[in-house]
Amino acid sequence: MEVSQFIFDLPKELIAQTPVAERSGSRLMTVNRVTGEITHGRFPDIVRHLNAGDVLVLNDSRVRPARLIGVKEETGAQIELLLLKPLGEDRWEALVKPAKRVKTGTVISFGGGRLRAVAEEESGVAGGRLFRLEYEAEDVETLFEELGQMPLPPYIRERLEDPERYQTVYSRAIGSAAAPTAGLHFTEEILDRLREKGVIIAFITLHVGLGTFRPVTAERIEDHVMHAEYYEIGEETATIIREAKRRGNRVVAVGTTTVRTLETVARDFGEVRASSGWTDIFIYPGFRFRVIDALLTNFHLPGSTLIMLVSALAGRERILKAYEEAVRERYRFFSFGDAMLIV
Incomplete structure (x- = not known):
């Protein structure tokens, strides 16, 4: 069809x-x-x-409040991650915006360094990357709650109160x-x-x-x-x-x-x-x-x-x-x- x-x-x-x-x-x-x-x-x-x-x-x-907005540690450029799924051992698949600025080895910092994401490789889908997360908190989900935003679909432009x-x-x-x-x-x-x-x-x-x-x-x-x-x-x-x-x-x-x-x-x-x-x-x-x-x-x-x-x-x-x-x-x-x- x-x-x-x-x-x-x-x-x-x-x-x-x-x-x-x-x-x-x-x-x-x-x-x-x-x-x-x-x-x-x-x-x-x-x-x-x-x-x-x-x-x-x-x-x-x-x-999961998985929309994270951070900065590249090297340049300070703003980068957005949308975490999609955990892969084990603090590795995650994510969508990146803008993806062209995130190469293998790029480190993105969130919350003043409370959470860091290290790009390891492309995930095989457009705009996708695999990241290793680094943090000192006991529970990464708590960090997501504190630092993340709701990942609303792209057709929703209004702020969710x-x-x-x-x-x-x-x-x-x-x-x-x-x-x-x-x-x-x-x-x-x-x-x-x-x-x-x-x-x-x-x-x-x-x-x-x-x-x-x-x-x-x-x-x-x-x-x-x-x-x-x-x-x-x-x-x-x-x-x-x-x-x-x-x-x-x-x-x-x-x-x-x-x-x-x-x-x-x-x-x-x-x-x-x-x-x-x-x-x-x-x-x-x-x-x-x-x-x-x-x-x-x-x-x-x-x-x-x-x-x-x-x-x-x-x-x-x-x-x-x-x-x-x-x-x-x-x-x-x-x-x-x-x-x-x-x-």
Whole structure:
């Protein structure tokens, strides 16, 4: 398939720059993937769309404040690092801006030298480098909290007043370079209402990485290579999902990261099992879903791997029709935008 088949016109003013005042204040479009019916509502309506016995699966990854702005020790030039993933023994993969100023051996200082990053080699992706971090603090994550900023996507130009608005209320496992944004709409109150209704809530972890920041540059979908991301599924979640499938209840994924995690494990083991590892699964039309029955997601970039994934679940023409209606109805798009529930 051609990437151009997933392009649509999106007015720039519909790209949400800030979160709505209340987490659950966003709109909710519901798309029936069988009939194509589209309905409009508010996010709290999700409670009535889910049934007792359904399993709602959330990604509990927490965003690391991994945007670090420092200076080259040799020249004092400002350099920005976006830490993507740890490689062990204080070595990290990162995106660098401007990359051309960072050669092997370059030392970048942050916080007056409290944290230093030594460039070791290129990482094999544009603007990417491998760094060795040097610090005296006991915990480098504490340094990140003190010295780092939230790594907001490049299409967000406004300043984020409250960094917690780029974290889900259930975030736990630090490790993402971007938020699993479909979960940003949930409040503890809505989660409690779902539990009271009999919806079973389960958690997986997938640390969002480089793939979030990389556009599809190939002309054909099949030529695109996904960047690997780390995932974990615990025994409790695996058991809950297997039992739901046996009962005939729905598994409802919150976010494309949850979809990719569950479908990776089902592909590799034939069912959802407790496991951990790296996934570079690329889901596009023609993919056979083994686990997911419904999906809560945001509205995605034209030509992105994310719009290809939702098209695999609901059909390309159906999704593009829904996106046309979202534009017409002035829905907010991308990370801080409105939500879509595919059932």
